[in-house]
Amino acid sequence: MKTTLTVLLSAFALAASTGVHAAERADHPHHGEGGADVQKLELNAGRKWATDAPLRQAMSDINRAMTEAVPLIRKDQLDAAAYQALAATVKQKVAYAVEHCKLEPRADAMLHVLLADLMAGAEAMEGKTGHPRREGALQVLQALDAYGRYFQHAGWQAPPR
Template sequence: MIAACAPAAFAATPASGAHAHEQAAGSPALRLDHGRKWATDAPLRQGMARIRGLVAPQLAAAHGGRLEPADYAALATKIDAEVAAIVKDCRLPPEADGVLHVVLGELLAGTGTLAGRTAGATPVDGLVQVVAAVNTYGRYFEHPGWKPLAEAH
């Protein structure tokens, strides 16, 4: 049985209600598929590659203090759009879908912080969250040629 990566409501409201589907399914956790990374499909690989491609060039500027709040917010908007496309287009078996929900939830938490929607946190904190989520994806999902992002800040 093939399941969508997330329900339509998840795509429509990425920053809120993101975990409704996974909670109903029993709160999935990050785990491997019997010791192996989960299989992916083309929409997932393409979307995650685009997210990585959006984040990677911003890291040096962020580390150098050269990004403004508007730059972080724009990055959040672009990442949110990619997450919505993944949700819309990718199809994974239910167990892999549940693990992916955890990663996408981490990404959306990070973009919320990037966009300034998390009280007491800075956009840099959001970038750290996004980088961690991108790297978590690479640890749990098979993606030929995937390279993690540098996490040091």
């Protein structure tokens, strides 16, 4: 399981470094038959995608960490160590979601588009992309906003950007 998680996180990192969303893979551990390549988020026939408790927990944890940092991000006063810590939180929570969430294949495909954006933002916050760390934080904030627009999560409120 750890090898699959490492491969998946590496794929997200590669997608982040090339600026391309990671496509959902049919051989991913929580995919069944019928997985499809996905390049952009979309609703499920006009409705938000179902989530499960592990996903909601992981996203809530990322949301909480980013909300606390928003005032300093807005003022461009977050230092490199703080960006590094935020990136570590995002990566840890994405790994948790990948390992523990169990969504139906189409919802999972949509989730992977969002997770690729979170990972790309984390990579930038770590200073690994050549983009300002602040841009990575803004990308994570944008992904959190998209999560609320495309996934069911009672009471979800993304941090203000």
